Structure formats: structure tokens, C-alpha cells
Amino acid sequence: MRFLKGHGTENDFIILPDPGGEAGVTASLVTRICDRRAGIGADGVLVVTRTKESHEVIEHAAVAEWFMDYRNADGGVAEMCGNGVRVFARYLIDAGLEQASEFGVATRGGVRKVRVEPNGDITVDMGKPVVHGESLVTVGAQEYRGLHVSMGNPHLACAIGDPVVQLDLTHQPGFDTCVFPTGVNVELFNPVGTSRAVMRVYERGAGETRSCGTGAVATAVAAAALSGDTTGTWTIEVLGGTLTVVLEEDTSYLSGPAVIVASGDLMLAE
Numbered sequence: 001m002r003f004l005k006g007h008g009t010e011n012d013f014i015i016l017p018d019p020g021g022e023a024g025v026t027a028s029l030v031t032r033i034c035d036r037r038a039g040i041g042a043d044g045v046l047v048v049t050r051t052k053e054s055h056e057v058i059e060h061a062a063v064a065e066w067f068m069d070y071r072n073a074d075g076g077v078a079e080m081c082g083n084g085v086r087v088f089a090r091y092l093i094d095a096g097l098e099q100a101s102e103f104g105v106a107t108r109g110g111v112r113k114v115r116v117e118p119n120g121d122i123t124v125d126m127g128k129p130v131v132h133g134e135s136l137v138t139v140g141a142q143e144y145r146g147l148h149v150s151m152g153n154p155h156l157a158c159a160i161g162d163p164v165v166q167l168d169l170t171h172q173p174g175f176d177t178c179v180f181p182t183g184v185n186v187e188l189f190n191p192v193g194t195s196r197a198v199m200r201v202y203e204r205g206a207g208e209t210r211s212c213g214t215g216a217v218a219t220a221v222a223a224a225a226l227s228g229d230t231t232g233t234w235t236i237e238v239l240g241g242t243l244t245v246v247l248e249e250d251t252s253y254l255s256g257p258a259v260i261v262a263s264g265d266l267m268l269a270e
Contacts, residue, residue: 001016001023001265001266002016002017002263002264002265002266003015003016003033003040003263003264003265003266004017004091004260004262004263005040005042005260005261005262005263006087006090006091006258006259006260006261007083007087007240007258007259007261008083008084008086008087008122008211008213008256008257008258008259009083009210009211009238009240009241009242009243009256009257010210010211010238010239010240010241011043011083011084011209011210011211011212011213011240012041012042012043012210013042013043013044013045013046013083013084013087013088014033014034014040014042014044014045014046015045015046015048015087015088015091015260016045016046016047016048016266017048017095018047018048018049018069019048019049019050019053020049020050020053021049021050021053021054023047025045025047025069025071026075027071027074027075027076028075029075029268030045030071030072030073030074030075031073031074031075032268033045033266033268034073039268040266042073043072043073043203043206043209044070044071044072044073044078044081044084044205044206045070045071045073046068046069046070046081046084046087046088046091047068047069047070047071048066048067048068048069048088048091048092049066049067049069050065050066050067051064051065051066051067051106053067054067054069054106056069056108057106057107057108060104060106060110060111061106063104063111064103064104064105064106064111065097065098065103066088066092066097066098066105066106067105067106067107068081068084068085068088068105068106068107070084070107070108072203072204072205072206073205073206073207074205074206075205076204076205077108078108078153078204078205079107079108079109079152079153080107080108080109080112080151080152080153080214081107081153081213081214082124082126082151082212082213082214082215082216082217082254083211083212083213083256083258084213085105085107085112085114085124085213086114086122086123086124086213086254086256086258087258087259087260088105089103089105089114089116089122089124089258090122090258090259090260091260092105093116094260101115101116102114102115102116105124107152108152109127109151109152109153110127110152112124112125112126112127113125117255120257121255121256121257121258122255122256122257122258123253123254123255124213124253124254124255125251125252125253126151126213126214126217126251126252126253126254127151127152127251127252128250128251128252129149129150129151129217129218129221129247129252130149130150131147131148131149131150131221131225132148132149132150133147133148134146134147134148135148135156135175135176135179135180136175136176137156137158137173137174137175137186137188138173138174138175139167139168139169139173139174139188140167140168142160142162144158144160144188145158146158146159146186146187146222147218147221147222147225148179148180149217149218149221149222151214151217151218152214153185153204153214154180154182154183154184154185154204155184155185155186155187155214155215155218156175156180156184156185156186156187157187157189157215157218157219157221157222157223158186158187158188158189158222159189159190159191159222159223159226160188160189160190163190164188164189164190164198164199164200165198165200167188167200169188169200169202169207169208170208172202172207173186173202182204183204183205184204185201185202185203185204185212185214185215185218186201186202187199187200187201187212187215187218187219187222188200188201189219189222189223189236191223191226191227192237194227195232195233195234195235196234196235196236196237197219197220197223197234197235197236197237198237199215199216199219199236199237199238200238200239201215201238203215210238210239210240211238211239211240211241211243212238213243213254213256214254216236216238216243216245216254217245217247217252217254219234219236219245220234220236220245220247220252221247221252224247230247231247231248231249232246232247233245233246233247234246234247241256241257242256243255243256244256
């Protein structure tokens with residue numbers, strides 16, 4: 001099986017081209033591919049399939065030719081991945097599968113419109129964040145309160161007084177399983193001024209990652225709520241670089257770099 005590897009602010013993905021939806025990618029194969037010692041190593045897998053070939057999203061075939069079938073590193077399927085869709089778009093462009101500067105990508109969280117910027121960055125329309133109230137998370141012995149934000153996938157974005165650089169995120173933070181029965185992505189951030197935040201993230205199914213696109217938007221939403229201005233442009237600093245989030249009344253946008261770094265033949269078998 002052919003593969004490529006790419007990343008968006010060091011949130012890295014294995015790309016598996018499967019236009020006809022015939023590869024039969026399984027959870028066990030995904031976990032082996034994502035293993036950083038016995039596999040290639042990645043935070044997740046992006047399976048590239050024509051939308052019309054997938055019963056999950058076939059209703060979007062008229063507006064998006066390609067479906068981003070995203071799997072977390074633990075093999076579980078996910079609704080959306082903000083950095084993943086930007087890397088997915090970069091692959092489509094580099095492979096000549098999309099020629100326009102703007103096009104739609106089908107995901108389990110709906111169709112996401114992407115745009116190639118003049119500087120090469122990829123911007124994705126992330127849709128309108130949905131706020132479901134507050135909940136608590138435990139990191140070590142510390143308990144933090146955060147905002148429950150849905151970006152198609154669940155997030156708990158917590159502004160904290162402790163410096164995020166000092167947090168130990170080697171273990172999954174504790175959370176209310178009644179609120180998040182399928183798990184949650186946890187963002188812990190320090191607001192910096194009126195339009196900037198420094199963020200770390202523990203992703204559902206992947207552990208701590210160097211970046212998270214949907215998490216960056218959720219963080220911007222939580223930071224904006226604290227500032228009292230729910231619209232505007234936010235700079236989100238993650239371990240792997242910098243992302244820009246624009247919050248508007250009816251939608252949100254995520255922008256940043258997306259690059260393909262390698263390609264080859266996958267020799268792992270079931």
C-alpha cells in the first residue's frame with residue numbers, strides 16, 4: 001500500500017490513498033502504522049477516498065469529491081480533525097486531485113471548505129463552534145474548569161493560571177464520562193494579552209500531540225469568552241508552531257502551514 005506522511009504544526013499524519021474505498025483499513029492496521037517504534041509513527045491516519053464510494057458521507061458527493069476518513073492513532077474513527085483536513089487538502093493539491101484554490105472536503109463532521117493562501121498556508125472553514133457549558137478536568141492533583149466546545153468532535157478548553165509548559169500530560173486527564181461518554185480532547189491554555197494564547201493538548205485516542213486544529217479553535221472560543229469579545233482573530237501558540245483562528249458570528253476559520261514530508265510503500269500487513 002502506498003503512503004505519504006505530512007504534518008500541520010507538527011501534528012503528523014499518515015496519508016493512505018484509497019480512491020475506490022477498497023483497502024479495508026482496519027483499527028489494528030492503523031495502530032501499527034501509527035506506532036512510532038514498530039510502524040511509521042503518527043498522531044493519526046487520513047484515508048483518501050472518493051465521497052461517492054463511502055456510505056457514511058455519500059450525501060455530500062455533489063459538493064465534495066473527496067472524503068477524509070480520519071482515524072485516531074488508537075484506531076478509533078473521529079468526526080473531524082482541523083490540522084488533518086489541512087494536510088489532506090495539501091495532499092489533494094500536490095497530487096493534482098484538486099486544481100481550484102478553494103474546494104470542499106467531506107468529513108464525518110460535515111463538509112469543510114478549504115482555501116489555499118498566497119503564502120502556501122491552508123485555511124479551513126471550521127463551521128460554527130457549539131458551546132455546551134462548563135465541565136471539570138483533572139491533571140495530576142490539579143482540577144481545572146473549562147468550556148465544553150463541540151467542533152464536530154468534543155473539546156474541553158481550560159484557561160489555567162499554572163504555566164502550561166510545566167504540566168505533566170503523560171497521562172490522560174480525568175474528565176466527567178457522563179458529559180463525555182466517547183472521550184474528549186482536553187486543551188489547557190494560558191491567555192496572553194487580548195488575542196493570543198499558549199496551548200497544550202491531550203487528544204482523545206492519541207495522547208499529547210504537538211498541535212490540534214479543532215482544539216486551537218476551541219481554545220480561541222474559550223479565550224474569547226473570557227475576554228468578553230466572541231469575535232476576532234486569535235493567535236494560538238502550540239508546541240509545533242503557530243495557528244491563526246478567526247471567529248465570526250456564524251463560523252470560524254483555522255489557518256496554518258501544511259506540508260507533505262515523505263512517501264513510500266507500506267509493508268505492514270494484518
